[in-house]
Amino acid sequence: MxxxxxxxxxxxxxxxxxxxxxxxxxxxxxxxxxxxxxxxxxxxxxxxxxxxxxxxxxxxxxxxxxxxxxxxxxxxxxxxxxxxxxxxxxxxxxxxxxxxxxxxxxxxxxxxxxxxxxxxxxxxxxxxxxxxxxxxxxxxxxxxxxxxxxxxxxxxxxxxxxxxxxxxxxPYVAATAWSALVNTGGLTMDNCAKKRILILGGSGGVGTFSIQMLKAWGAHVTVTCSQNAERLVRGLGADHVVDYTAGPVEGPLRALEKFDLVLDNVGGATESWALGLLKPWCGAKYVTLVTPFLQNTDRLGVADGMLQTGVTVAAKALKHLTKGVHYRWGMFAPNGLALDDISEMVDAGKICAVxxxxxxxxxxxxxxxxxxxxxxxxxxxxxxx
Ligand SMILES: NC(=O)c1ccc[n+]([C@@H]2O[C@H](COP(=O)([O-])OP(=O)(O)OC[C@H]3O[C@@H](n4cnc5c(N)ncnc54)[C@H](OP(=O)(O)O)[C@@H]3O)[C@@H](O)[C@H]2O)c1
Known part of the structure; x- marks a missing residue:
């Protein structure tokens, strides 16, 4: 610090x-x-x-x-x-x-x-x-x-x-991306070079920030988005873009070399196939930002909701661990220190506001x-x- x-x-x-x-x-x-x-x-x-x-x-x-x-x-x-x-x-x-x-x-x-x-x-x-x-x-x-x-x-x-x-x-999307990619995903400026990262949903707030930070750190970034967002995400540095409005993305993504990390901004059915895109048995992680944590506590109350959440995430993590990949939930966390680093990256021209x-x-x-x-x-x- x-x-x-x-x-x-x-x-x-x-x-x-x-x-x-x-x-x-x-x-x-x-x-x-x-x-x-x-x-x-x-x-x-x-x-x-x-x-x-x-x-x-x-x-x-x-x-x-x-x-x-x-x-x-x-x-x-x-x-x-x-x-x-x-x-x-x-x-x-x-x-x-x-x-x-x-x-x-x-x-x-x-x-x-x-x-x-x-x-x-x-x-x-x-x-x-x-x-x-x-x-x-x-x-x-x-x-x-x-x-x-x-x-x-x-x-x-x-x-x-x-x-x-x-x-x-x-700040909010940056702190969320930092929490998901760095704190949960284990990525840093020093270990990102040549890592293959897939961002599901690259055209929104979290996606447009994450593409830029990962590119600044030397990663290879593949993004899914609508066809009309392709120009935007390529302009931010995305190396490969898959248009989800042209049909299911699972097939085109399976045809690519496997990934070291998937950041999921979309959720829903993605969980059923996205973990299969990871390199097995080498620490690869799927980190989703779309979690039922707050719905659980709203629906069941804080104690039961947290218990349900713990059971759900542990069961999923264990299931995928047996296949050699890591399943994680990403959560926003306030982080002035991370914003200090991001501020420097912005002033160095590596990240722009969208x-x-x-x-x-x-x-x-x-x-x-x-x-x-x-x-x-x-x-x-x-x-x-
Ligand atoms: N867990 C947490 O603490 C946390 C924190 C922040 C955000 N989040 C969640 O993370 C997600 C992303 O946040 P955000 O701020 O980036 O949201 P956002 O700004 O609304 O962006 C979402 C983007 O995803 C695109 N999209 C929608 N469906 C898609 C699909 N099937 N495939 C590819 N792209 C798709 C949307 O554009 P089109 O519909 O035009 O394609 C939009 O550009 C949201 O669900 C948000 O609630 C969670």
């Missing part, structure tokens, strides 16, 4: 979980898009009176949002997806009433400027006025607001070469509808005045 980053991270007071309000801000309200219940797009409500975020832990920072990136999880969370697990993360002792998460602010990507730092945040790393970016964990209030509070561990200096709008297109659509703050419902319609070609970003 970078020594300065270590100083910016949690200290003894955070570890002891001491909560105290260190915020010196005199503001109490701010403009935001909120939801007061789960449902369709009509539950989105603009308010000028959302609660201003407060620094509750000394390692937190308040960020003035300049741009907010949207992700499929925003649409899902609007409809109540993951509510049981998020409630447990927000209130582990279960002392709050049901519905205490409302008014809930969506938006998982932020690019903005630090407005205030907690007492434990080392000025040498973060200080007021710094331009930063972050992926916001789904259990925290999001970025469709004028301000957001985050732990300094989750925040990173924004790449200098990007505008806020461009920067807001990267902004498909840009909306103003007054157009948040239209931006959510755009994400809900699917067929993403990169990212949808909202600029915040």
């Amino acid at each position: 970078h020594p300065l980053r270590r100083l910016a991270c949690s200290r003894w007071s955070f570890l002891l979980n001491i909560r105290f309000n260190t915020s010196s801000s005199h503001m109490t309200i701010m403009p935001a898009w909120v939801i007061d219940r789960y449902g369709s797009n009509s539950v989105l409500r603009y308010t000028k009176n959302a609660a201003f975020p407060i620094i509750n832990y000394p390692n937190e920072v308040i960020i003035q949002v300049h741009a907010a990136g949207l992700n499929p999880i925003d649409v899902s969370m609007r409809g109540g997806y993951g509510a049981a697990s998020m409630a447990m993360k927000r209130d582990p002792l279960n002392v709050k009433q049901s519905g205490s998460e409302f008014p809930l602010i969506l938006g998982r990507d932020v690019s903005g400027v630090i407005m205030e730092c907690g007492l434990d945040v080392a000025p040498v790393y973060f200080k007021e006025g710094d331009e930063v970016w972050a992926a916001i964990p789904p259990w925290k209030q999001g970025s469709l607001a004028e301000f957001v509070v985050l732990s300094a561990n989750e925040v990173s200096k924004k790449p200098k070469c990007l505008s806020h709008t461009e920067a807001a297109a990267i 902004v498909e659509a840009e909306f103003s703050f007054s157009q948040v419902p239209q931006a959510m509808l755009k994400v809900e319609k699917g067929h993403a070609r990169g990212k949808t970003v909202v600029t915040v005045p």
Whole structure:
């Protein structure tokens, strides 16, 4: 860990979980898009009176949002997806009433400027006025607001070469891809050269980021996508493209040399054939981002849902282990350190932001509808005045 980053991270007071309000801000309200219940797009409500975020832990920072990136999880969370697990993360002792998460602010990507730092945040790393970016964990209030509070561990200096709008297109998909490819898949900048990677669903947020990072690390990247996305993914560096709209991709993919890792952004039936594309008995991994984890906890409650999840993933992992390949689930994880590395790659010109659509703050419902319609070609970003 970078020594300065270590100083910016949690200290003894955070570890002891001491909560105290260190915020010196005199503001109490701010403009935001909120939801007061789960449902369709009509539950989105603009308010000028959302609660201003407060620094509750000394390692937190308040960020003035300049741009907010949207992700499929925003649409899902609007409809109540993951509510049981998020409630447990927000209130582990279960002392709050049901519905205490409302008014809930969506938006998982932020690019903005630090407005205030907690007492434990080392000025040498973060200080007021710094331009930063972050992926916001789904259990925290999001970025469709004028301000957001985050732990300094989750925040990173924004790449200098990007505008806020461009920067807001990267953190959530980058942190997800990092978690799936690096933490779960075991790939690193130093072991990727010549590895054969298959990305199922390469044209959306996670895919367009992953192609670029893997190419920067020297991997050979094959991608499945719609025919009309081929130009986009080839432009980002994909070596081989298979059009899934021309027919089942399993056959054309089976005809290729086997892969070291498959990143699955599509899910569903893919699991029945994609593991057969891996090189057996040499540590090859299938990592899927489409998991039933949150549906299980929504449907069965947190305890039974987690038990069901554990049994499912263990059974699948064991089944495939006997065939010499590894089955894994990839999960988003907030990661300021990874964003530090990615920021450097962006400033070095190795990764660019793929902004498909840009909306103003007054157009948040239209931006959510755009994400809900699917067929993403990169990212949808909202600029915040
Ligand atoms: N587990 C986690 O923590 C986590 C975190 C982030 C994302 N995710 C999940 O990972 C998936 C990808 O996320 P994302 O942000 O990249 O989503 P996205 O931006 O909506 O992109 C999905 C892409 O897949 C394409 N696609 C759809 N069906 C396909 C198929 N059969 N074959 C190939 N491409 C197909 C879509 O375009 P066309 O329909 O036009 O082909 C679209 O470009 C989503 O399911 C998301 O919910 C999970």
